[in-house]
Amino acid sequence: xxxxxxxxDLHGLLKLDTPIPxxxxxxxxRKAKESGPPGPSPAGGLSPMKPANRSHSxxxxxxxxxxxxxxxxxxxxxKAGGDRYIPNRSTMQMEMANFLLTKENxxxxxxxxxxxxxxxxxxxxxxxxxxxxxxxxxSGKPQNAPExxxxxxxxxxxxxxxxxxSRKNGRYIPSMPDRILDAPEIRNDYYLNLIDWSSQxxxxxxxxxxxxxxxxxxxxxxxxxQMEHPDDYVSSVSWITEGNYLAVGTSNAEVxxxxxxxxxxxxxxxxxxxxxxxxxxxxxxxxxxARTGHIHHHDVRVAEHHVATLVGHTQEVCGLKWSLDGxxxxxxxxxxxxxxxxxxxxxxxxxxxxxxxTQHQGAVKAVAWCPWQSxxxxxGGGTSDRHIRIWNVxxxxxxxxxxxxxxxxxxxxxxxxxxxxxxHGFAQNQLVVWKYPTxxxxxxxxxxxxxVLNLTMSPDGATVASAAADETLRLWRCFEMDPIKKKEKxxxxxxxxxxxxxxxx
Amino acid sequence: MAKQVGxxxxxxxxxxxxxxxxxxxxxxxxxxxxxxxIYPPETFTRVQKYGLTLLVTTDPELKNYLNNVVEQxxxxxxxxxxxxxxxVISSIENNEVLERWQFDIECDKTxxxxxxxxxxxxxxxxxxxxxxxxxxxxxVTFLPLLExxxxxxxxxxTDKDLAVPEKWEESGPQFIANSEEVRLxxxxxxxxxxxSMVAYKKDSFP
Numbered sequence: 001x002x003x004x005x006x007x008x009d010l011h012g013l014l015k016l017d018t019p020i021p022x023x024x025x026x027x028x029x030r031k032a033k034e035s036g037p038p039g040p041s042p043a044g045g046l047s048p049m050k051p052a053n054r055s056h057s058x059x060x061x062x063x064x065x066x067x068x069x070x071x072x073x074x075x076x077x078x079k080a081g082g083d084r085y086i087p088n089r090s091t092m093q094m095e096m097a098n099f100l101l102t103k104e105n106x107x108x109x110x111x112x113x114x115x116x117x118x119x120x121x122x123x124x125x126x127x128x129x130x131x132x133x134x135x136x137x138x139s140g141k142p143q144n145a146p147e148x149x150x151x152x153x154x155x156x157x158x159x160x161x162x163x164x165x166s167r168k169n170g171r172y173i174p175s176m177p178d179r180i181l182d183a184p185e186i187r188n189d190y191y192l193n194l195i196d197w198s199s200q201x202x203x204x205x206x207x208x209x210x211x212x213x214x215x216x217x218x219x220x221x222x223x224x225x226q227m228e229h230p231d232d233y234v235s236s237v238s239w240i241t242e243g244n245y246l247a248v249g250t251s252n253a254e255v256x257x258x259x260x261x262x263x264x265x266x267x268x269x270x271x272x273x274x275x276x277x278x279x280x281x282x283x284x285x286x287x288x289x290a291r292t293g294h295i296h297h298h299d300v301r302v303a304e305h306h307v308a309t310l311v312g313h314t315q316e317v318c319g320l321k322w323s324l325d326g327x328x329x330x331x332x333x334x335x336x337x338x339x340x341x342x343x344x345x346x347x348x349x350x351x352x353x354x355x356x357x358t359q360h361q362g363a364v365k366a367v368a369w370c371p372w373q374s375x376x377x378x379x380g381g382g383t384s385d386r387h388i389r390i391w392n393v394x395x396x397x398x399x400x401x402x403x404x405x406x407x408x409x410x411x412x413x414x415x416x417x418x419x420x421x422x423x424h425g426f427a428q429n430q431l432v433v434w435k436y437p438t439x440x441x442x443x444x445x446x447x448x449x450x451x452v453l454n455l456t457m458s459p460d461g462a463t464v465a466s467a468a469a470d471e472t473l474r475l476w477r478c479f480e481m482d483p484i485k486k487k488e489k490x491x492x493x494x495x496x497x498x499x500x501x502x503x504x505x
Numbered sequence: 506m507a508k509q510v511g512x513x514x515x516x517x518x519x520x521x522x523x524x525x526x527x528x529x530x531x532x533x534x535x536x537x538x539x540x541x542x543i544y545p546p547e548t549f550t551r552v553q554k555y556g557l558t559l560l561v562t563t564d565p566e567l568k569n570y571l572n573n574v575v576e577q578x579x580x581x582x583x584x585x586x587x588x589x590x591x592x593v594i595s596s597i598e599n600n601e602v603l604e605r606w607q608f609d610i611e612c613d614k615t616x617x618x619x620x621x622x623x624x625x626x627x628x629x630x631x632x633x634x635x636x637x638x639x640x641x642x643x644x645v646t647f648l649p650l651l652e653x654x655x656x657x658x659x660x661x662x663t664d665k666d667l668a669v670p671e672k673w674e675e676s677g678p679q680f681i682a683n684s685e686e687v688r689l690x691x692x693x694x695x696x697x698x699x700x701s702m703v704a705y706k707k708d709s710f711p
Contacts, residue, residue, distance in 0.1 A: 008550065008563075011547045015547075090600070093674075093675075093676060093677070095677035095679075096675065096676060096677050099677065133588055133589075133662045133663065133664065133665060134662070134663050134664065134665050134667060134669075134675065135660050135661070135662050135663075135675065135676050135677065135678055136660065136661045136662075136663055136669065136673045136674070136675060136676065137658060137659065137660050137661075137673065137674055137675070137676035138570070138573065138574055138659055138672060138673055314636075335639065336557075336639060336642070358553070358556060358557050358558045359551070359558045361558075361642050362642070362643075383645065383646045384540070384642050384643055384645050384646060
């Protein structure tokens with residue numbers, strides 16, 4: 001929790017509302033001092049204007065005397081010495097006064113049945129007999145936010161483009177997408193995961209009730225499947241690591257396994273009771289998250305595929321990712337929780353999360369593990385939260401948090417440069433590339449005209465594909481390796497392996 | 506740890522229930538103030554409660570104000586004479602009411618100090634309260650933006666014959682003229698039941 005102390009200290013330092021020491025007293029302070037000692041008659045050497053001023057200044061300070069017992073007419077403090085009554089409009093109970101003044105006229109004329117009727121209506125509308133209820137209000141002006149504070153949600157939700165920083169980021173990232181693909185009928189549902197890119201360079205896209213494969217190398221498009229029932233739709237797609245099988249989650253709670261070469265369905269695994277919005281592979285184990293909040297592990301090699309159930313969420317599981325070493329499964333749900341599950345069961349035979357993070361104030365769909373640092377996880381929150389948080393799952397601490405001012409739908413890490421990219425919604429529908437661990441913005445990629453729904457990365461790590469509610473897929477070449485640097489990297493890799501060989505001999 | 510288990514098994518008493526509900530109001534009001542942006546978000550700090558991370562204010566005046574209300578609520582809940590708590594959010598310039606959060610309280614009046622404690626686990630109540638607070642957080646997605654600077658007010662509906670304590674005064678209900686209402690989840694401690702709803706001013710254009 002140390003980072004909160006730091007945050008708090010920083011805010012304390014930046015706030016400028018503590019009184020300046022050794023400054024000359026402000027006018028209102030001087031006035032208060034003047035009117036402090038019970039005022040002698042105005043004739044005592046003061047000009048006729050003074051009493052008026054004094055009354056004004058003291059009647060402006062009702063907020064500093066919350067202990068005043070409420071009466072409808074505010075009595076001006078007599079310490080001003082004047083006998084002039086100056087009302088203060090904002091503390092007067094206009095409605096109450098009006099009601100009391102006008103109500104004298106009515107009651108006598110009402111017949112008993114009318115009264116009964118009115119009472120019945122009152123009970124119906126209010127749930128209880130309102131004549132029997134008194135409405136109380138804590139007196140003293142309700143606390144107000146400090147002057148000059150503008151409700152920043154307005155600033156948030158009407159974000160305009162901010163002029164970019166003039167500092168060069170060191171490499172050129174094209175601001176236009178490489179390619180724009182048409183994705184008609186794509187479902188505009190935040191909780192689904194509709195695109196995935198395989199290691200064989202096939203991009204799978206779920207458009208309502210069909211799944212299409214786009215071959216990046218040849219450019220051809222294949223329709224892989226279409227749901228039998230027109231009301232059903234595909235809710236998630238995920239490629240197995242080798243890229244020859246595609247797992248498809250559907251709205252009727254099925255998890256299907258398709259062979260790409262033969263374009264045939266191999267398995268149809270049913271174990272959930274509601275739509276399957278998220279999928280993640282860990283070698284031969286396929287994990288699926290459903291709308292009920294349950295996560296099932298499926299062993300796709302055996303007939304009895306449903307090997308485990310993880311219960312940790314009370315609402316839809318929209319983010320699901322196995323860590324790259326296969327030791328942990330991270331899940332994010334609509335209940336604002338992030339759970340970290342171990343790969344093996346505990347002593348009791350049940351799976352229990354090793355960590356639960358509650359700090360997000362919105363649904364967590366963006367979940368991504370850091371490829372170069374073990375046990376580091378990035379999560380992003382939905383509209384109510386808008387923060388990206390980086391966690392260490394072993395210690396359970398939040399390493400850093402950044403407010404992105406917009407709904408976060410997806411996060412992807414890039415090994416080529418130590419950065420990660422996040423996809424956003426209202427108001428700019430942009431993709432933001434961040435430097436890790438400094439959390440500085442490298443660049444923002446704009447172009448989508450509606451909120452970004454999903455992100456996926458090409459097998460070479462150079463291109464990121466984004467699917468958005470504007471029915472397009474845009475391919476951004478943001479992590480392209482410099483060819484010289486690429487050669488160096490490959491050399492370094494091959495050098496390592498030869499040393500090992502020598503060692504073994 | 507053993508003590509905690511013992512308390513859980515003891516069940517809910519009238520005083521315990523009053524405390525639970527008053528505590529819920531304290532955190533609920535803090536959440537509303539944070540989510541609706543009535544006060545700057547930097548003045549809020551995170552605490553763990555109900556298994557969630559909640560935001561409460563650090564502003565001493567506001568804290569004091571809220572504490573007064575919560576303490577009074579506890580007393581009145583214990584005596585079962587409070588029927589409703591309303592958080593009214595109005596614009597500072599023209600005092601127009603923009604949002605109204607209403608929490609109806611149904612109290613089982615047959616319960617007295619000496620009655621046997623009711624059977625309901627703390628965990629179940631916590632889960633219910635957690636859902637309500639999460640719903641309050643989620644309302645930011647559909648409630649209209651509060652364009653102007655706003656202030657909030659707390660109204661409490663009590664029994665007619667209650668003696669008005671010091672620091673409190675009578676007030677009108679401060680309804681919204683043309684409002685949309687959304688009913689939120691409710692929770693119950695078996696002695697007190699709290700229903701929540703939010704009413705907001707309908708946008709002037711369709």
